[in-house]
Amino acid sequence: xxxxxxxxxxxxxxxxxxxxxxxxxxxxxxxxxxxxxxxxxxxxxxxxxxxxxxxxxxxxxxxxxxxxxxxxxxxxxxxxxxxxxxxxxxxxxxxxxxxxxxxxxxxxxxxxxxxxxxxxxxxxxxxxxxxxxxxxxxxxxxxxxxxxxxxxxxxxxxxxxxxxxxxxxxxxxxxxxxxxxxxxxxxxxxxxxxxxxxxxxxxxxxxxxxxxxxxxxxxxxxxxxxxxxxxxxxxxxxxxxxxxxxxxxxxxxxxxxxxxxxxxxxxxxxxxxxxxxxxxxxxxxxxxxxxxxxxxxxxxxxxxxxxxxxxxxxxxxxxxxxxxxxxxxxxxxxxxxxxxxxxxxxxxxxxxxxxxxxxxxxxxxxxxxxxxxxxxxxxxxxxxxxxxxxxxxxxxxxxxxxxxxxxxxxxxxxxxxxxxxxxxxxxxxxxxxxxxxxxxxxxxxx
Ligand SMILES: [Zn+2]
Numbered sequence: 281x282x283x284x285x286x287x288x289x290x291x292x293x294x295x296x297x298x299x300x301x302x303x304x305x306x307x308x309x310x311x312x313x314x315x316x317x318x319x320x321x322x323x324x325x326x327x328x329x330x331x332x333x334x335x336x337x338x339x340x341x342x343x344x345x346x347x348x349x350x351x352x353x354x355x356x357x358x359x360x361x362x363x364x365x366x367x368x369x370x371x372x373x374x375x376x377x378x379x380x381x382x383x384x385x386x387x388x389x390x391x392x393x394x395x396x397x398x399x400x401x402x403x404x405x406x407x408x409x410x411x412x413x414x415x416x417x418x419x420x421x422x423x424x425x426x427x428x429x430x431x432x433x434x435x436x437x438x439x440x441x442x443x444x445x446x447x448x449x450x451x452x453x454x455x456x457x458x459x460x461x462x463x464x465x466x467x468x469x470x471x472x473x474x475x476x477x478x479x480x481x482x483x484x485x486x487x488x489x490x491x492x493x494x495x496x497x498x499x500x501x502x503x504x505x506x507x508x509x510x511x512x513x514x515x516x517x518x519x520x521x522x523x524x525x526x527x528x529x530x531x532x533x534x535x536x537x538x539x540x541x542x543x544x545x546x547x548x549x550x551x552x553x554x555x556x557x558x559x560x561x562x563x564x565x566x567x568x569x570x571x572x573x574x575x576x577x578x579x580x581x582x583x584x585x586x587x588x589x590x591x592x593x594x595x596x597x598x599x600x601x602x603x604x605x606x607x608x609x610x611x612x613x614x615x616x617x618x619x620x621x622x623x624x625x626x627x628x629x630x631x632x633x634x635x636x637x638x639x640x641x642x643x644x645x646x647x648x649x650x651x652x653x654x655x656x657x658x659x660x661x662x663x664x665x666x667x668x669x670x671x672x673x674x675x676x677x678x679x680x681x682x683x684x685x686x687x688x689x690x691x692x693x694x695x696x697x698x699x700x701x702x703x704x705x706x707x708x709x710x711x712x713x714x715x716x717x718x719x720x721x722x723x724x725x726x
Contacts, residue, residue, distance in 0.1 A: 283315075305318060404431050
């Protein structure tokens with residue numbers, strides 16, 4: 281039986297074309313899709329999920345993460361460092377990881393995301409120490425059942441060539457391109473409802489060559505997959521671009537084919553007005569990572585200006601070594617608050633933050649089949665219990681989700697399958713995963 285009836289929700293936030301919110305509404309799910317949304321729906325023989333007291337939203341979408349980093353949270357040497365110093369502290373630790381560490385840290389990060397309402401996440405994996413592969417994280421995502429867009433990252437310029445990472449963590453560019461082809465051919469699914477789509481993602485302009493950036497863009501277009509990298513993250517990043525390439529990051533991206541509807545860049549804290557115009561014209565997406573930007577002191581991304589210019593903006597929790605949490609609904613709240621710090625209390629409404637976290641993410645990842653609760657869309661659904669202490673006394677439950685809480689879902693469905701049930705991950709043995717995660721983290725610490 282794959283029919284599910286979500287019944288009597290206080291509010292269903294559809295994120296459809298007219299942004300309808302339905303009171304006392306039901307949703308029927310079948311065959312992995314949403315069959316109907318409305319009041320008084322009947323679905324005999326369906327499994328019933330009671331949603332009285334709940335707000336129901338589209339599943340949240342995370343567009344930037346480094347799942348492997350969840351094993352290196354709150355590392356003492358990296359706690360208070362700026363981006364480049366932080367990386368230099370962590371590279372040698374990451375160099376001691378392997379396939380088992382990647383699998384367990386991915387399970388941990390994906391479970392944390394699922395509990396915070398996320399049904400679709402991207403991941404940016406750019407180091408493959410001791411035999412680790414992108415496959416390790418894809419197997420983890422299949423285990424837990426979250427819709428997954430892993431990106432095959434890469435670093436090729438090590439310390440001896442003037443780059444930031446140690447030589448042992450970089451790969452030859454020929455080998456990188458070969459493995460990019462392998463993982464796309466093996467795992468990428470372009471079909472509607474796909475559970476896995478692979479992207480290509482050289483780590484950043486300061487850790488790969490101009491050639492690899494260009495080659496990756498050509499390969500992505502050839503294969504019909506998306507491109508992702510870090511861009512314009514902080515002042516050091518802009519200074520590096522000006523000194524090394526003689527231009528700003530936006531120009532560098534454009535020259536190498538890294539703009540377009542099939543590209544999204546993480547951070548973009550330092551985009552200037554001309555770069556914002558470029559991103560809007562070219563339909564290039566942005567993964568805004570507010571907590572990471574705060575944590576590393578990078579600044580406040582010009583999200584208000586980007587949205588007003590028509591740039592596609594989504595959210596990313598970023599890697600758990602620079603957040604260090606991976607809670608996506610908390611990230612949406614931070615996005616809203618941070619724009620208010622920069623531009624005043626009317627700079628971003630709660631509903632706009634929720635839109636960026638759901639529909640905005642689906643648009644950036646090119647998923648027309650996700651991001652809203654409408655018949656025919658995939659059944660990726662977050663059900664939030666508003667009867668707890670966090671929202672007690674709230675007058676507007678939808679706004680309360682951003683302004684108060686909760687920060688954890690009651691139920692979560694991906695492709696119609698229940699991944700979180702009554703606040704617990706239903707598909708994996710999470711206590712066991714946490715135990716493994718802590719054991720492996722202690723081993724990395726030596
Ligand atoms: Zn990142």
